[in-house]
Amino acid sequence: xxxxxxxxxxxxxxxxxxxxxxxxxxxxxxxxxxxxxxxxxxxxxxxxxxxxxxxxxxxxxxxxxxxxxxxxxxxxxxxxxxxxxxxxxxxxxxxxxxxxxxxxxxxxxxxxxxxxxxxxxxxxxxxxxxxxxxxxxxxxxxxxxxxxxxxxxxxxxxxxxxxxxxxxxxxxxxxxxxxxxxxxxxxxxxxxxxxxxxxxxxxxxxxxxxxxxxxxxxxxxxxxxxxxxxxxxxxxxxxxxxxxxxxxxxxxxxxxxxxxxxxxxxxxxxxxxxxxxxxxxxxxxxxxxxxxxxxxxxxxxxxxxxxxxxxxxxxxxxxxxxxxxxxx
Amino acid sequence: xxxxxxxxxxxxxxxxxxxxxxxxxxxxxxxxxxxxxxxxxxxxxxxxxxxxxxxxxxxxxxxxxxxxxxxxxxxxxxxxxxxxxxxxxxxxxxxxxxxxxxxxxxxxxxxxxxxxxxxxxxxxxxxxxxxxxxxxxxxxxxxxxxxxxxxxxxxxxxxxxxxxxxxxxxxxxxxxx
Numbered sequence: 001x002x003x004x005x006x007x008x009x010x011x012x013x014x015x016x017x018x019x020x021x022x023x024x025x026x027x028x029x030x031x032x033x034x035x036x037x038x039x040x041x042x043x044x045x046x047x048x049x050x051x052x053x054x055x056x057x058x059x060x061x062x063x064x065x066x067x068x069x070x071x072x073x074x075x076x077x078x079x080x081x082x083x084x085x086x087x088x089x090x091x092x093x094x095x096x097x098x099x100x101x102x103x104x105x106x107x108x109x110x111x112x113x114x115x116x117x118x119x120x121x122x123x124x125x126x127x128x129x130x131x132x133x134x135x136x137x138x139x140x141x142x143x144x145x146x147x148x149x150x151x152x153x154x155x156x157x158x159x160x161x162x163x164x165x166x167x168x169x170x171x172x173x174x175x176x177x178x179x180x181x182x183x184x185x186x187x188x189x190x191x192x193x194x195x196x197x198x199x200x201x202x203x204x205x206x207x208x209x210x211x212x213x214x215x216x217x218x219x220x221x222x223x224x225x226x227x228x229x230x231x232x233x234x235x236x237x238x239x240x241x242x243x244x245x246x247x248x249x250x251x252x253x254x255x256x257x258x259x260x261x262x263x264x265x266x267x268x269x270x271x272x273x274x275x276x277x278x279x280x281x282x283x284x285x286x287x288x289x290x291x292x293x294x295x296x297x298x299x300x301x302x303x304x305x306x307x308x309x310x311x312x313x314x315x316x317x318x319x320x321x322x323x324x325x326x327x328x
Numbered sequence: 329x330x331x332x333x334x335x336x337x338x339x340x341x342x343x344x345x346x347x348x349x350x351x352x353x354x355x356x357x358x359x360x361x362x363x364x365x366x367x368x369x370x371x372x373x374x375x376x377x378x379x380x381x382x383x384x385x386x387x388x389x390x391x392x393x394x395x396x397x398x399x400x401x402x403x404x405x406x407x408x409x410x411x412x413x414x415x416x417x418x419x420x421x422x423x424x425x426x427x428x429x430x431x432x433x434x435x436x437x438x439x440x441x442x443x444x445x446x447x448x449x450x451x452x453x454x455x456x457x458x459x460x461x462x463x464x465x466x467x468x469x470x471x472x473x474x475x476x477x478x479x480x481x482x483x484x485x486x487x488x489x490x491x492x493x494x495x496x497x498x499x500x501x502x503x504x505x
Contacts, residue, residue, distance in 0.1 A: 017355050026357040026395045028348075053453035058357060125495045127452045127488045142452035149357055149395040 001284065005271040008320055009049075012264055015327040016042070016050045022159040024066060025058045026149035034243055036161040036179055036252040040075040040197075044083025045261040047091070049268060053121050053141075060091055062150040067101045069153070069163050071171050076107070077197040082262045086112070087120070090137035094144060112137045156239045158252035164237070173198050173206045181216070182237070183254035186228035188221070195256060259299035260326055266291050267323060281312035288316055329429035334380050338431040340364040340371060340421060342403055342443055344458075346434040350422060353461050358394055361403045364413075366433060371418050374404035403443075407479075414442045414475050437462060438471075445472040446479060449488040460496060469498055473505055 019042050021027035046059050063070070079085050085107075092108055095101040117130070117140040126142050134141050155164040161182075165175040176196045180187055189207055193200040207227045210216045218227045231251060238249040270276070270291045276284055292300060303326060306318040329337075341349075342363045344356025364371040377399070385399035421433035435443070441464045447455035464472070473489050490502050 014355065026359065026398075027355065028358065053457055054356065057453065121453070121457075124453065124456050125491070127449060127456075127491050127495075145451065147357070147359070149359055149398075151393070151395055154393060 001271065001277060004316070004320060008271060008323070009268065011324055011327055012049050012268070013052055013055065016046055017055055019159075020046075020055070020059055020062065022153075022157060023062065023163070024151040024153045025055075025062045026147075026151070027055075027058065033159050034250070034252055035159065035255045036183065037159045038162065038255075038257040039070055040078050041257040041261055043070065043075065044078055044088070045257075045264070047084040047087035048082065048265055049261070051121050053124055056121070057144065057146070058150065060094060060144065061146045061148060063091065063095055064098070064101075064146055065148075065150045066152060066163075067095055067104065069166055069171070071166075072103060072106055074176075074197050077199075078258055081258060082265050086137050087139060090134045090139055093133040093137065158240055158249075161237075161252045173202050174210060177203065177206050177210065180254055181227065181229050182231055182234055182251045185231060186226055188224040188226045190224060197258065256299065259296045260303075263292075263295050263299065263304075263323065266294060267319070281316065285312050285315040288319060292319065329384055330427060332380070332384065334384065334429060336429045336431070337378070337381065338366040338433065339374070340366055340433045340435065342435045342440070347440065347458060349424070349434045350437060350440075352437055352440065353458055358398055360399050362399065362401050363403045363435065364409075366418070366421070366431075369418060371409075371413065373406055373409045375401040375406065377401050411479050414439050414471075438468060441468050442472040442475050445469065445489065445492060446476045448492050449476060449485060456492065456495070459492075464496070466498055466501055469493060469496065470501055470504055473501065477505075 017025075017027050018033070019037055022033060023037060023039065023042070043059070043063075046056065050056055050059065075088075079088065089107050089110075089112065092104040095104045096108065115138050117135045117138055119126070120134060120139040120141040126140050129143065131141050131143050134144075153160040153163040155167065162175060162179050165179050169175045169178065173196070176198070177192065180192060180196060187195075189200055189203040192198075192207075193203040196203070198206075207216070207218070207225075211218055211227065215233065216227055216229050218225050220226075234251075235248075238251065240249050242249045267288075270288055273287070276287055279287075292304070304319065304322045306315065306322065310318045340363050341360055343359070343361030344353070345358075345360045347353035348356055362374045362377060364374050366372075382399070388394065389396070389398055417435060417439050420436035420438055422436060423431060423433045425431055441459065441462050444455050444459040444462060445464075448459050473493065476489055477486060486505075490499070490505075493499055493501050
């Protein structure tokens, strides 16, 4: 289990680096991904899965440059499902020291609970004086030094489509709505509210307002009203080269990142359980099954394909292999 | 640089890009930390970098979408040169040629251990994880620790270096410092 854990965590960390590098963190990345990133989901995932000092501080650096493009309401909605809000609040405490990030104070309404600080970066001791703001939120780490290497997200990369639309439409639900409809062609408010982490009422109002522009159409389907648009009308937004095998650039894929990050968090917790360290493969598989049963059934059905007869070590291997595949 | 008729230059690079170039660490940021220039086998403090080089770096930055100051002289602290680099650093450099006008030498793993131990004691965090990935031997750590004491002679710093050694599982080196 030790080897699986280290390999899995290494892959998750590599994946987070890749995502952040696409958004403008000064990491090494190739512009190959054809999905659109979800900055709020990525940030929350980083608070729990990205506890590597170099990555973490570069993300803080990115927020310092690009924090205005994070939708805090959506961040809080998604934060009910995954991520570590105490880490997020410590990050917010650093950001609000600059007046341009005053909106982040909204995350600091609650007084941090006084508890003994835990190491923020597992296995990385703190030498000398710890960072006061992180310590106040229950996390022990050395002083924060921002290197100011982060750049604005490049609007001409498909991964940054949502940020591009936020720059056009503002920090409101309509950026997500447009991104979703351009990727999926159509949707109804109930389904979109769940997938986009907005309140149904907000989505209903936004879709109705957008429909009044004449560029969005709708029809009744039973109880639901389905909205759609003509993607060809919006092709001017495609400012990147076509992928290999495509004759023209396409809209980036919409991915349910939140469900993937919830799964990665759950499996990481499973792999870090000390009581399973020496358990038999059968017991490990039973506990892993129990862990997966807490995940979104639609996510499991559509994205995790484990051979029906797999048991014991083969089952665990298949699940980790599937998650690994989703990170590629 | 050749197209612009710049004079040839030999840069000595440390930091994350040197770790990547030598395949010692796989993930770091995109900046290039220039420690020194090399002329006639001697290292010279790289600060300030020549204006023409910074202009060329800026031109490359625009084309490749690199961060501002991606090529920087951050580590080229004059105190470092005054107090002394690790003995023999120039002989251990790993040289890469990039055409007639540019040579880049990366500091060796042995010297990285020296710089990373100093940075880990000073800042912790990523420098400590880098140092651990370099998997230094006790003798390498001993040499590195002794060198760091030439850079900062305070008792407080000495104590932090001992803590770093302990965290690396080499607390016993304390007696040999």
